[in-house]
Amino acid sequence: MPSQIAATLRTKAASAVPTDKYLSWGRYPKAAHEHVYRPAWSDQVPGIMQAAPSGSLLAYGLGRSYGDSCLNADRALVDCRRLNRILGFDESAGMLRCEGGVTLTDIVDVYLPQGWFLPVTPGTQFVTVGGAIANDVHGKNHHRAGTFGAHVQQLGLQRSNDGLVFCNRERNDDMFRATIGGLGLTGLIAWADIRLRRVAGPWIDAELIPFRSLAEFIGLSRESDGRFEYTVAWLDCFAGKNLRGIFFRGNHSAETRQTSPPKRGPKLPFTLPEWMLNRYSVKAFNELYYRVHAAKHGPSRIRYDSFFYPLDSVRQWNLLYGKRGFLQYQCVIPETNVAAFEELLERIARSGMGSFLGVLKQFGSAPAAGMLSFPRPGLTLALDFAMRGERTLELMRSLDEVVQQSGGALYPAKDARMSPAMFEASFPRWRSFVPYIDPKMSSSFWRRVTEAQ
């Protein structure tokens, strides 16, 4: 069957768009695609879907998924970046209608000067609305606002067999819940209505607090979640038992002063040689990071982009990890199981393989917006690991044991290697999602974790 798909696609491709440019953010695994469609208008999408063989397509946005959930090896992608029109804005309700390829940058650039902000934002603004919905992304305000999908009021889903399907919480509500967090498998998100939130201006009243233990972090989280809309922590994963980190918390400021739009920062021009990133250089970085931020201890007023998107200031920072790319490990562990969390950190520290950005966040208890949404009550940890072959994968498998025993879960948007069993443990009800998959859609991730070929 794959060879038949490949043959059909090859005739259509006719040398066309080079498909090797389509990678995920972690640059691992490196998939080759048979073809990439690049529709410029939404009216071209139905034709693409109808002509495609079954199980051959996947929508692709800005490629910020870390692993293979945005890849469709040996099959085809539909690059949605040109489908990026804002279709309308109802100011009385803050309701934005836009196509799936509109980016969060677009939304912030257009609506922040008018006093509106994203209801939920992940740690980068370089994602599309379609991607934010398909991964049901979360942000620093999960304890207050839930996930991105919770603020989607309605969406238009292009399906191969039944056209453009309107879904919301009343109409086609099951398809709506399947599409939120549905990894792009239920169809192509043509447009969505998203409720923006009012803000006074582009400023965040932020506060930095150093902490030296997990108990201290949990205490800070508890104490802050009622008073602060945004909370998150950076963690030094090399510290092991002598845990340390910086707790960030903030609220939208009442300050209304506008600033000039943020400058697009420098760009990492090429992949860094792998030897430059080793336990000593990373340890030194973490030491420096901790000291600099601990010194800034206390409240300050900073612009939204340096609060939400510190990494966006270096474009293509993923090239830092060298040719083989990197893996991100993001899990959630039920909060009651602090021991499991400590075991996890212990294993990471012992491996000596952790890297800069350990991110720790306490999820809230909002009900999941989608069938396959990842966030659930507990502590979530996200950590980058340079891909160094089998020993990296070995470490992750050992982390899986801890996560699975604790009753936790892994985040598909960050994953390139979890086993079908681990997926099953993370999403025990995934089989009830299957009937909503569009027969034309598939992904490398999905085939891997459900063992379909």
Added chain:
Amino acid sequence: MTSASNSPSSNSSSSPMRKIIVLGATSGIAVEVQRQLARRGYDLLLVARSPERLAALQSDLLARGAAQVLTCPADLARIEKHGSIFEFVRRSFAGYDTVLLAYGSMHNQKDSESSVEILLDELNINFVSASALLTVFAADLEERRTGCIAAITSVAGDRGRRSNYVYGSAKGALSLFLQGLRSRLHPAGVKVITIKPGPVQTAMTDHVPNASRFADPELVARDIVHALERRSPDVLYTPKIWRFIMSAVEHIPETVFKRLSF
């Protein structure tokens, strides 16, 4: 034909260039140019074939800051329709000061080698209909003794190449037409800008091998907007490196050039 505005008729005063007609508003380069113009608060009249695509563009450009966006669905390749387009402009967008012609078509060269029909279609869209349409606007602006006409041709029009000479000859003819028009309108104070982009990553070039190495439409659009605002230069190469590439290409002797397969 529909209109929508952010703040009715308030922004269209003082500034010298505020009202732009885009012919071929749904082309890849035009879409980017219009976004940048919208951010600067221009009034826009968009002309293109598909009413649905125009409607999507209209709401997008209004959201991004355009003062006013009018749309006029029309097939620009059909010269007999040009009169009604101009009539619409006269009625609804009379104070326009700039016309940007941005439409074009690039078939696979091999098709127009074997089909006269496709060949004529290519010449008609890229040259015949374009020059007919610009003639109508030229007369109007010449009479008003103001304004600017800009048209997107191509570096492909600077020299006839084996692989792309049909498209190239149509664009080259349009470049010559603009050159003459510029001279004709000079006494009236009307500027004519010939825009010669190198290969750009748009839907028109998706089928061309190595399209991913082509220029980013956003950067090309930035050069175009800059030129529209300054009403200069007479001939814009974008990205700029193409001025040098093409001047080198033009100096290759024909005896050598005819042997090159690109």
